[in-house]
Each structure stands twice: as structure tokens, then as C-alpha cells.
Amino acid sequence: MGTRIVYLEELDKLNRQVIKMGTILETSINMTLKNLEELRDDVAHNIMSRDDQIDELELQIEKECIDLIAKQQPVASDLRRITSIMKLVTDLERIADHCSDISSYILRLCVQERIDPPKNLFYMGQAMKGMVNDVIMAFVNQDAQGARKVVEQDDVVDGFFHQLVNELSGIMEARPSIIPQCIEYLMITKYLERMADHSANIAKWVDFIVTGNLEG
Numbered sequence: 001m002g003t004r005i006v007y008l009e010e011l012d013k014l015n016r017q018v019i020k021m022g023t024i025l026e027t028s029i030n031m032t033l034k035n036l037e038e039l040r041d042d043v044a045h046n047i048m049s050r051d052d053q054i055d056e057l058e059l060q061i062e063k064e065c066i067d068l069i070a071k072q073q074p075v076a077s078d079l080r081r082i083t084s085i086m087k088l089v090t091d092l093e094r095i096a097d098h099c100s101d102i103s104s105y106i107l108r109l110c111v112q113e114r115i116d117p118p119k120n121l122f123y124m125g126q127a128m129k130g131m132v133n134d135v136i137m138a139f140v141n142q143d144a145q146g147a148r149k150v151v152e153q154d155d156v157v158d159g160f161f162h163q164l165v166n167e168l169s170g171i172m173e174a175r176p177s178i179i180p181q182c183i184e185y186l187m188i189t190k191y192l193e194r195m196a197d198h199s200a201n202i203a204k205w206v207d208f209i210v211t212g213n214l215e216g
Helices: 003-038 041-072 076-110 121-141 144-174 176-211
Strands: none
Touching: 003 041, 003 076, 003 121, 041 076, 076 176, 121 144, 121 176, 144 176
């Protein structure tokens, strides 16, 4: 088998590994958002244990990227793809970390008096989830326009974040007895906002892979 064919197969394998990582992440996000409604401690522990799988994939992908650069000396467009993948898998891993972070706050909510969650929390979660799903599809399809739409959606999630901060502040002022639960929800809200930020970062790297243009 020729060197070029082997090289192309290694690039294709790299893409498949990124997609696998994204698929595992989507499952963790689905579980996390569902558990915000159910508040089950066993599910929270399960989500936290899944993070190791994402961590291992990130390390594996990074190693394969380094090996490709060292052994194959890729041309400019392929080098752009490989280095961008090294960047975007870090953001995928951090989104997974935040699923674990949210789960740790769910565990704290499990042992406190149940209160109704903030009304916009689930809308914010769905908006963030949509960004992650769309950016993974943009990577799969090498869709720069789709990636840019993901970046635009970050403003929607930011809007929910500010609404929720105001809502939770008002609840804490009106009902001091449930301040601890409100603080847990405030932290969960912040992590959802960060997950959206990482999705926007990934979208910028996808755009860079396709077009060669990298905007801050």
C-alpha cells in the first residue's frame, strides 16, 4: 500500500475518532439535561464516570495528531486540519468536564429540599445542546456556514444566562430559606453557558479547517 494511501487512511481515522468523541459527548449531554429534571444521584454518578472515556479519546487523538505531523510532514491544508483538531478536541473534553461539574451540583440538590428549577433553565440547556449537535454536524460535513450559525447561537445562550441570573437573584431575595438550592442552580447555569462558549470555539476551528480563516 502506498505511503499516500496510508496517510489518507490515517487522516480519515482521525476524523472518525473526533466524531466518536462527539457522539459520546452528545449522550452525556442528553443524560445531564434529563437529570436536571429528574435529579437522580445514580445517573449523576454515571455521567461523572463517563468523563474518563472522553479523556482517553482526547489523549489518543492528540497523540495521533502529533504522530501524523512528525511522520508525514503534511501539506498546509492537512496541517491546518490536524492542528485544528488538536484544538477542538480540547473544547469537546471541557464540555464533557462540565457535564460532570453539573452532575456534582445535581448530587447536592438531591439531598436538599426540592424546589422548582428556574423556568428558563431547560430552554437554555436545549439551546446549548443544539449548538453542540450542530457543530458536530458541521465538522462531519465540513460546513463552514453551519459552523458560523453555531457561533451566532452563542448570543441566545448568553441571553438565557443573564435572564436566569436575574431570576435566581430575585428568588433568593424573596425566599432566603432556599438560597442554597438557588446557588446550585446558579452554578449549573454558569456551566451551561461555558459549554455553549466551547461549542462556539469548536465552530471557529471548523470554519478555519474549511476556509483557512480564523476569527477571534
